[in-house]
Amino acid sequence: MKTIDATVLAGYNAGIERGRLRTGIGIIEFERTKEILLEKLPKPPAVIYDIGGAYGEYSWWLSSLGYEVHLFDLSETNIKMSEELSSEYPGVTLKFAMVCDARSIPRPDKSADAILLMGPLYSITEYEERILAIKESCRLLKDDGILFSAALTPYSVLVSRLAVYHENDTKKRKELDDPAVISIIERALVDGCYINSERKIANGLGSSHLHTAKALRKELLCGGFDTLTVHGVMGGAWLAPNLNELLEKEETRKVLMKTVRMLDTHEEIIGLSGHILAVSRKEENT
DSSP: OOOOOHHHHHHHHTTTTTTGGGSTHHHHHHHHHHHHHHHHSOOTTOEEEEETOTTOHHHHHHHHTTOEEEEEESOHHHHHHGGGGGGGSTTOOOSEEEEOOTTOOOSOTTOEEEEEEOSHHHHOOSHHHHHHHHHHHHHHEEEEEEEEEEEEOHHHHHHHHHTTTTSSSSSGGGGGGOHHHHHHHHHHHHHSEEOOTTOOSTTOOOSEEOOOHHHHHHHHHHTTEEEEEEEETTTTGGGSTTHHHHHHSHHHHHHHHHHHHHHTTOTTTGGGSSEEEEEEEEOTTO
């Protein structure tokens, strides 16, 4: 197996995931994803593998609902940080948490009712290696098991910078003036390859792979899955001005989440969402 981009893993080991789902666009991503999970998951106490689950925001929440959750992540820091959430869920425990690569999970065949594959598909840059991760999830799932796989979209990389272009004097607002940044974005729009190992885009991802909904469906099919739906998890709500203030108020937060659901499965505009989430079932005879 080829290694994950060193700068990506270094970022996770530096703790960049801490609190990501608790502010700004992360709140939208977390809230909408939880809604989708509740709609599609089997009932507790089903066995769930959270593969690439960072420090376990989804794992702890699902455990609190009565699921048997196993957390796997490549980052040692993330697995250590997962214990920090225990105080928020008194009386709740994860079944297991371990450092592990999504392409090789030490669990038996057909041992999970559902799998969350929320991070690996954009952290693994090589096509063949992503298919290995998908096939590993297929191996682990019981017959008719369900897979939730997240991906990042290439269009949002450009749109997020267009939305604030020269709005003020901060570096991100002027990134589109840099030919190197334009080159990175152009490549991502062509084939999903986001080559950013030198961090030319300020505070951006390290080298990753970005998926359109069509490309995500195709990879999942190659890995043994029939995709039921692809959701645009954040819609266009993340572009609202003064987003944090709007999310703090119950009324405006409800409006924003309603707009997310309105655009949720419209294929023509799914790419506007920074994150997309595919819900797939294991194909028969795989």
